Amino acid sequence: MAGVKYVGVSRVYAKGAAPAVDALDLEVKDGEFMVLVGPSGSGKTTALRMLAGLEPLDGGRIEIAGRDISDVQPKDRDIAMVFQNYALYPSKTVAENMGFALKMRRVPRDERDRRVREAARILDLDPALLDRKPKQLSGGQRQRVAMGRAIVREPKVFLMDEPLSNLDAKLRVQTRSQIAELQRRLGITTVYVTHDQVEAMTMGHRVAVLSGGKLQQCASPRELYDNPVNQFVAGFIGSPAMNLVSAPLADGGVRLAGTVLPLGAQVRAAAAREKLTELVIGIRPEHLHLHLVGEAAAAGGARADGAELAGEVLLVEELGADALLHVRLVGDAAVADGPAAAEAPVVGGTPVVARAEGRKPPAPGQRVAFRVQPDDVFAFHPQTGARLAG
Amino acid sequence: MTAVAQAPAPAPRRASRRVREMTGQAGWTVLGWAVGIAFFIPVLWMVITAFKPESAAETWPPQFAFSPTLSEFRLVFSGMGPFIEHSAIATVGSTILVLVLALPAAYALSIHPVAGWRDSLFFFISTKMLPVVAAIGPLYVIALKAHLLDNIWLLIILYAAMNLPLAIWMIRSFMLEVPGEMLEAARLDGAGRIREIVEVIMPVVSPGLVSTALICVIFAWNELFLALNLTVTNASTMPMFLISSVPQEGLYIAHLSAAATVASVPVIIVGWIAQRSLVRGLSMGAIK
Numbered sequence: 001m002a003g004v005k006y007v008g009v010s011r012v013y014a015k016g017a018a019p020a021v022d023a024l025d026l027e028v029k030d031g032e033f034m035v036l037v038g039p040s041g042s043g044k045t046t047a048l049r050m051l052a053g054l055e056p057l058d059g060g061r062i063e064i065a066g067r068d069i070s071d072v073q074p075k076d077r078d079i080a081m082v083f084q085n086y087a088l089y090p091s092k093t094v095a096e097n098m099g100f101a102l103k104m105r106r107v108p109r110d111e112r113d114r115r116v117r118e119a120a121r122i123l124d125l126d127p128a129l130l131d132r133k134p135k136q137l138s139g140g141q142r143q144r145v146a147m148g149r150a151i152v153r154e155p156k157v158f159l160m161d162e163p164l165s166n167l168d169a170k171l172r173v174q175t176r177s178q179i180a181e182l183q184r185r186l187g188i189t190t191v192y193v194t195h196d197q198v199e200a201m202t203m204g205h206r207v208a209v210l211s212g213g214k215l216q217q218c219a220s221p222r223e224l225y226d227n228p229v230n231q232f233v234a235g236f237i238g239s240p241a242m243n244l245v246s247a248p249l250a251d252g253g254v255r256l257a258g259t260v261l262p263l264g265a266q267v268r269a270a271a272a273r274e275k276l277t278e279l280v281i282g283i284r285p286e287h288l289h290l291h292l293v294g295e296a297a298a299a300g301g302a303r304a305d306g307a308e309l310a311g312e313v314l315l316v317e318e319l320g321a322d323a324l325l326h327v328r329l330v331g332d333a334a335v336a337d338g339p340a341a342a343e344a345p346v347v348g349g350t351p352v353v354a355r356a357e358g359r360k361p362p363a364p365g366q367r368v369a370f371r372v373q374p375d376d377v378f379a380f381h382p383q384t385g386a387r388l389a390g
Numbered sequence: 391m392t393a394v395a396q397a398p399a400p401a402p403r404r405a406s407r408r409v410r411e412m413t414g415q416a417g418w419t420v421l422g423w424a425v426g427i428a429f430f431i432p433v434l435w436m437v438i439t440a441f442k443p444e445s446a447a448e449t450w451p452p453q454f455a456f457s458p459t460l461s462e463f464r465l466v467f468s469g470m471g472p473f474i475e476h477s478a479i480a481t482v483g484s485t486i487l488v489l490v491l492a493l494p495a496a497y498a499l500s501i502h503p504v505a506g507w508r509d510s511l512f513f514f515i516s517t518k519m520l521p522v523v524a525a526i527g528p529l530y531v532i533a534l535k536a537h538l539l540d541n542i543w544l545l546i547i548l549y550a551a552m553n554l555p556l557a558i559w560m561i562r563s564f565m566l567e568v569p570g571e572m573l574e575a576a577r578l579d580g581a582g583r584i585r586e587i588v589e590v591i592m593p594v595v596s597p598g599l600v601s602t603a604l605i606c607v608i609f610a611w612n613e614l615f616l617a618l619n620l621t622v623t624n625a626s627t628m629p630m631f632l633i634s635s636v637p638q639e640g641l642y643i644a645h646l647s648a649a650a651t652v653a654s655v656p657v658i659i660v661g662w663i664a665q666r667s668l669v670r671g672l673s674m675g676a677i678k
């Protein structure tokens with residue numbers, strides 16, 4: 001068993017500064033692919049470097065395989081790290097780079113050779129490249145050598161800090177699935193840092209979302225997407241991002257785009273308990289179901305099976321299979337004027353993004369109406385950002 | 391139709407810009423050559439004069455038609471033996487000493503900075519701010535008491551001390567170029583201090599070390615003041631030989647030129663061999 005456990009781990013770089021990592025509690029199970037994700041400066045790299053032993057702990061402890069390793073030398077932690085810029089030794093050949101850690105461990109030469117070749121085979125790295133210097137390799141090959149250097153050590157834990165950020169978009173997507181597949185095959189516990197939520201969602205068994213040094217939520221990608229615990233996670237996970245709008249509470253729901261968007265009884269009860277007059281409402285782009293296009297969509301309205309939100313298309317982004325509609329929802333004032341408002345251009349109003357089928361998306365300037373299921377509406381506390389149970 | 395008519399229109403403007411760029415480039419080229427030649431002419435003059443007979447060397451206007459002779463060189467070769475030897479020992483010895491001392495010092499001031507590294511760094515360079523003339527008195531007394539006057543070891547030590555601050559600064563700036571990630575990778579791979587230096591840092595800084603060593607060689611080879619004041623015969627160096635080529639009376643320009651030419655040959659050869667690493671090294675660190 002080689003799980004990793006952070007217990008109340010903190011790191012404060014400068015006295016008086018906010019902690020870069022703040023009382024982090026996180027458990028990575030044996031063989032699990034854990035992704036740390038978060039915006040720039042959220043403490044992902046710091047958390048990873050503490051696990052590697054490259055950064056001291058200012059509080060808490062870290063365990064690998066049940067053993068407290070907080071004071072253990074990096075080389076004795078039985079981990080291997082893939083660096084963002086690969087950190088290959090320029091004067092050594094590819095084979096020497098990959099075998100260096102084994103050489104330091106006094107592994108005999110033929111055993112070393114065998115393991116380097118094995119790693120090259122696993123990574124699909126042409127054996128002819130083994131005698132080259134890193135400078136003579138392409139970016140993608142270098143990346144694989146860096147992976148190889150980690151693999152030959154057969155460590156308990158892999159650490160990777162944005163290992164794909166130096167690759168071009170296409171190669172990144174390819175390598176992403178290769179790494180995930182490799183990890184599955186080797187079954188080695190992996191902690192992977194990225195700021196790219198797509199990478200996090202596609203690669204991780206579980207994803208830990210960090211912000212401001214604090215762990216926001218750690219769950220499976222599906223769970224993060226379907227059940228974000230707060231506004232930050234809701235807005236960070238998903239592309240395009242969830243539409244987040246603050247809206248005043250009204251009878252039975254919230255007032256939005258001249259209509260009342262119904263909310264579940266539990267959410268309303270929670271809002272009442274907190275004595276809120278306003279909520280932050282979250283709707284994913286694919287949950288805005290395009291319902292009407294043209295004049296008929298002039299005004300929305302509340303319905304038994306949800307609400308209808310009306311607006312005007314500002315911009316259409318074609319993605320091929322589907323299209324993103326940038327829509328300005330009709331404001332209350334516009335609707336109050338009655339049917340006459342339908343001809344007037346929409347001024348103000350709430351901008352939202354909706355996902356529509358790519359075949360026949362509406363054109364910019366057209367009026368549209370969306371249907372929203374009550375179950376698809378998230379509600380958050382306007383001050384704390386916490387999810388109001390729904 | 392209009393599109394066809396318009397298409398060539400921007401061409402003349404583009405062409406004129408290229409002409410301007412080219413004339414600008416040509417201007418820099420001419421300036422570069424002018425400066426280069428200005429530096430080279432005195433050297434050429436020295437070499438030409440070295441081949442003249444003494445009688446032809448000092449005429450005005452200068453003579454260009456003369457029968458070249460090696461007589462002055464013969465004279466120089468016959469007398470310079472011990473001087474060359476002392477210079478070589480002092481130069482090589484001091485440069486090795488400098489590298490041996492500067493490497494660990496630069497390491498401790500860059501890769502794993504010791505407490506107070508800033509002050510140390512400033513102290514090293516501050517020793518170069520005192521004119522050597524001001525130190526020569528105490529140096530003489532110390533050398534006298536240590537029985538090192540006119541001893542080659544004295545020059546080795548003094549030249550090492552003279553070059554050490556610059557060497558530390560240079561090597562330090564090369565070491566700062568070693569990527570932090572690479573040092574961390576080495577740490578994770580289990581490399582200790584020695585392995586880290588030998589296998590990871592040295593390959594990266596070696597062109598810098600070569601250029602540092604070369605600069606030390608050149609400075610030590612050309613040093614005159616200390617040698618003049620602290621040595622007589624047992625440790626006198628090439629620059630002193632040049633001075634001794636100037637007789638009390640009579641013509642000496644051709645002889646001096648021959649001696650100076652011989653004295654500069656080693657520096658030129660060393661510089662030529664290491665040209666590439668010198669350029670690479672100097673453009674790598676702080677002295678950009």
Ligand SMILES: Nc1ncnc2c1ncn2[C@@H]1O[C@H](COP(=O)(O)OP(=O)(O)OP(=O)(O)O)[C@@H](O)[C@H]1O
Nearest residue numbers: 013014020038039040041042043044045046047195
């Ligand atoms: N060596 C350091 N000294 C002082 N502060 C630091 C240091 N390294 C990081 N920090 C600070 O700690 C915080 C977390 O940094 P960290 O590098 O862990 O962020 P990150 O999540 O990896 O961001 P990114 O996605 O940009 O890499 C930041 O506010 C950063 O400014």
Ligand SMILES: [Mg+2]
Nearest residue numbers: 044045046161
């Ligand atoms: Mg980072």
